[in-house]
Amino acid sequence: MMLKGKTLLDIRCMSKNFGVTIALDNVSFSVSYGEIRGLIGENGSGKSTIASIIAGIQPATTGEAFLRGEPWKPTTQLEAIAGGVGMIVQETGTIEDISVAENIFLGRYEPFKRGPVINRSKMNAEAQKVLDLIGVNFRASQPTHTLDMQQRKLLELAKVMYHKPDLLIIDETSTALAQDGRAILYRMMHQQVEKGKSVLLISHDLEEMMEHCDTLTILRDGHVIDNIPKEKYEPGDIKSKLVGREMQGSYYRTDHDGCSNDAALVADCITTIEDILCLSFRLYKGEILGIGGLSDCGMHTLGRALYGIDEVVDGEVRLPGKGNKVINNTMKAKSNGMGYVSKDRDTESLELNASIYANISSTGYQENRGIGPFISAKKELGYVMEQIENLLIKCVGPHQPTRFLSGGNKQKVVFGKWVAANSDILILDCPTRGVDIGVKASMYQLIYKMKQEGKSIIMISEELPELIGMSDRLLIMKDGKISGEFLRKDGFNEHELINYMI
């Protein structure tokens, strides 16, 4: 506690370029002992880049960093964690095929070795201690592939916290967590600070940042725009500094327009191998149906089952508007006008090495046919360019590899695929996860525009504000079942919704 207020980390004139792209340009800021520092900025502003440099994932091109007054230049994450800096990365950083304990001690099995043999019971016991400290609901001996996304994020937290880092870096993690997971994360952050240690938090959730951070460092296009202490937080001011222009206070829809009484999709007592038990509901034409709950409530599985990815072992998903066609695989779903945006965008919804053109055009091979089986280059280019232009995808051109886009622009490409395909029913699983407020606003506008065009949207989300802001009707799930149903016209009460979740 003696050190509170003194500088722990000092970043001086740091730059980083990737080829001709400058990710960081002369960035300087410092983090004190006992401080939660927030790094906030639009997609592509350089937040994750600077965090990864501090955590030893990649080197800076120029500039210096000092930790506890000493030069800080870790070359690996292992070196960084040994030196007192641990980071939870934005994308999942766990290995599926090994146990939770093995993930926690990955690359550091020496203390548990007896000759060439690893003493697994000792390792599991040690791992369980840190899991108990965090308060998670899975065991150290459990195989990692049995964990859901939230549990894996918490496993990453445990992996870092085991080393009791002086600086804990949390990169866009809370968006992958539901309410209960976030509560754990926030508790760990504040415990860290109570011990006189520090946290560097990266998030797009402004409310979360304002609530938990002592100071906000705003980044835009690789520059530090401002450092704002908590007493000077003003949402409008922060938003305008983030995007470089004035932002309106709210970006959700404000209407109470209803929808058609014609069902677009019927889930009839569907049961999946895991998570869902005899669940029924109807989705109407022109409806935005929100589905919320805690992360393990089954809502993500529901989205996958509706689109035919996860097997429905009993009951059926059918489309009344298509002669009651039963959807039991993704080919049928797509050919009957359905689209799906996965929560796990990079690994399931995109081919990252392929161009924007190849990704968007992948839903239109049939529609863009010219003579016989041959694809018309002109039609296809129009199909792609319309989405790039309408969705304002920030890119060098249609042939730019998708992996070079920021998270928000990648998400726009995924949206573009399905908008171009003119999908009548769109299932969106956490569509705004990891995207900045500017992109969020354009996503919400697009979703609303699709509703007005008579299309039906299922929006699965762990963020209650966006469900409340966008849904015509809201289904709350708990333990694989619908625990509550609420209508926009009656008004949504956040506390009531949470009561149905837990």
Next chain:
Amino acid sequence: MPEKTEGRSVPALRLNERYEIIRANRFVNALFPLVMFLLIIVIFAPLTGGQFLSRNAIISILNQALIVGTVATGVAFIYTTGNLDISVGPIMAFAAIIGATVYNNTLSVPLMVASCIVVAVLLMLFNCTLSAIFNIKTITAAIVMTRIYGAINSKILGASTLRVDYTICRELDNGGFRYAAFFAFFIISFLVYHKTKIGRADRIIGGNRSNAVQTGLSPNRFLYASFLMAGIGVGLAAVFTITRSGTINQDTGTGMGTDVMLATVLGGMSIFGGAKSNSYSGIIGALTVTALNKGLLMVGVSTTVIQGIRGVIFILLVFLNSNSGREKILPSRQQF
């Protein structure tokens, strides 16, 4: 994003960043196979006292390259989906045995051609079924089937050589049959690969199967289409094998699987499939690999050592061609 550099100083590039930029340059990718081919010529022309550039040597290289290139063009469809099949050698040999036998019994060239293609297509589709229906990895199925088809070929041929009347071979050759058939197949493959949904979907499947499934593409359906195209290529190569020498023996097709893989990587394509795949890399690669084989033989290197040299080149190229893996290990790198 170049617009971000305006008005700013650009920090100096590191060596590995320079390498990544050079590797990502499409002109470098386009030139690489040609440079490799020219390198072979520059090395072996003086070492063989100019014999490497003699008419006979060039024709020999072209004839063999035509066979390897035909198979590689067809097999490119399979590689693109992220699958491998190395059983093309014994399948080609088996198709050639059937084709030669049909010809010897009917004296009909069309029947010989048709039987070679039908047999090769059926066997390739059988391999595909093992993967698509029985969920055996294509490479595992191919390793097993290579042994089985090889054993069948040995049983049929024994130590003897199956011969076809050489006059028909010469007539077909003089009429330019091989080149005409090859170009027809190449153009059809190019169109199917680059202008229809088969090639496009193959690349999406090879790059990210989960994404392909969620996009409504059926990996199995396109895998069958890919094996069909490969089967046609292997069948045609069997015809070329018959007409080239008029003989089929136990050595026919030996090493074809690795030759095709090597030709593909020498041609600048990744055998891991995905976005950067194409239908034409195998052609220039086939020229390079056959020129390499020929050159090494002409300077007196034993066939065993040649196998070793090809292996080293293959591993080196696959390493250079593969992703470093850093992006997967370092997800935050994608966020800049």
